[in-house]
Amino acid sequence: MSYQPKIVSFLCNWCSYTGADLAGTSRMKYAPNVRIIRVMCSGRIEPTFVLKAFREGADGVLICGCHPGDCHYHEGNYKCLRRYYLLQKYIQQMGLKKERLRLEWISASEGKQFAELADEYTESIKELGPCKVKEVMEVLT
């Protein structure tokens, strides 16, 4: 079997998780690599969650939130955006390509966009190949 990356995706409950549900109710098909964790708001996503995912063997982390201006909690997605830029810099210092962490806006009606994103992101992680954080950490500790 070809290399199957492991991708953890954090989705906000109101827009993106609903969008992913819509992809399901519309019976759209996408790669099975993306595994979803529901949080109430993308603003809840702590840097630790992302780092933990890499530590546990994720090859990529995909964060989705409401479009700017549409956040159910007014501005949690902006908080997420700021953290995202910092985190991308941080993981680069760890030796990871910044593309391994990605943030996209998916609204509750964008089931199609979510399915396409899941496929496209899976492909991009396949190209990057396995992320070795877990293995390295196991050697180090």
Next chain:
Amino acid sequence: MEEPRIGVYVCWCGTNIAKMVDVEHVSKELEKLPDVIISRDYKYMCSDPGQDLIIKDIKENNLNRIVVSACSPRIHELTFHKAMEKAGLNPYLFEMANIREQDSWVHTDRKEATEKAKSLILGAINKVRWHEALEKRSVDINPDTLIIGGGIAGLTAALEIADAGKKVYLVEKTDKLGGHAANIDLTFPFMNSVQQMLNPKIEKVINHPNIELFLETRIDEAFGYVGNFETTIKKENEEIQLKFGNIIVATGLKTFDPGGIENYGYGKLPDVVTSSEFERMLKEGKIQTNAGNDPRHVAIIHCVGSRNSDFHEYCSRTCCMTALKYANQLRSALPEANIYEAYADMMAFGKGCEELYLATSRKNVTFLMFDQKDNLPKIRKADSKHNFEMLIEINDKLSGVTVDVPADLVILMVAQEAHENAKEVAHAVGVSMCGNAFYIEKHPKLDPVATTTDGVYVVGSCQAPKDIPDSVSQARAAAARILASISFGSVEVEVTTAVVNENLCCGCQTCINVCPYTAISYDEEKQVSVVNEILCKGCGTCGSTCPTGAIRSRHFTDQQILSQIEGLLSTVLELEEA
């Protein structure tokens, strides 16, 4: 913490899940996990026998954590919460794994879908280990209701609530009540006068002691939560503070501007009018061309802006029947005229509608079917040698022949589309919009008037194109829901709020700055942050900002999510080693 005793239930959802996920294999595998006492698969977990299974297991095996892997928690989480309560277990000691919408329905390889299901359930099991019992809180309901929009839906809801003796604030943007219905002459399919049914309603609303009416008024953002909202409304230069317990959004629709469809020449040819403009002619009792003559040839073109991928893909629902109504009204007013109906498909569902179609087809009306996708009718000005104004080239799909239809008057059946203020109102009250800017209901089938924001209801054509009876039904349904909650007197509110551990809080106040609800304040004496749990809506932003980990976002704690991540990723690795 007590030792977790976990029950895992894998739903087949008939064949919806079982077809793509090997549910029996999954449930057997999971039984081997530590702390999983029982693991079962069952045809429909949400059914009564499915729920009874959980309740029985909890009682007999002393389970203290439950995982149901089935559909989206957005659909049945509450169902299972209730089952947990029946069994005497706190409903928050529960977690759902979404193996339908986010697994079986979106994948095509049974093996991959099965592995993904395992991984998602492992995540859920890991998370539920750390779940804690949360006590439900309830708050009193302010019995007043805010209704935004004074169209037929808003008026109906206002009267329903006001007649039950409760106060209504009715806010309308324009200077009159009645909305779009007020512009309509007769209804389809039974040809009743709209004025006759609307005017008494309007009058009653204006004079009702329980309705406070605000015309030419706009609303500002609504703050608060179900039972206790407040907002500022703006009328000219005056600002008024309102407090209310529930909100009904009834902002209605606007009609499509056909100027963008070149074939129809709207705006260039003076005798091409929209359905709204023709309705005005009917109300004035004067069907005439721009030059003031009686039209001898009238063509009605359906699906203008609807069911067309360049504009709106959806069907606007009311235009076909309105077009047939026009044919009947034209036939009465102009017995000698030639009437043409150019349609793409005749949408005649609903009581009395197919009958109207049949009756109209017997009234000497010519029906021509065009191809909405590739071959729209094309309207051009007729030469001076003709004694009519325009010619419409229609490729009739049924006969396969292209015909030139003469016309003195062309009526474009324009689409219903979301209001231009849809986004503004959505932000003000916290409802979501679909791609076409209509508001999204809580559940398309089982909860079509509520929204994901408790206490906010959507009725009428702001939710989707709708006719009068459907708007009225929704309005009455929302009113009934609100009256029920008012009579109950209190409502349960979000318990998954943030909480500060005073021992860890360093008093930096970062959380206070990020809270969108000003729910966190600073206790000067103790020098720690304090969360007001009534104002907190549980977004968790403060939790992820806190540098010392003093803030816990209940039900989505660090421990729970980190553990979920571990579970989610563990199975995949095991699979690769195997």
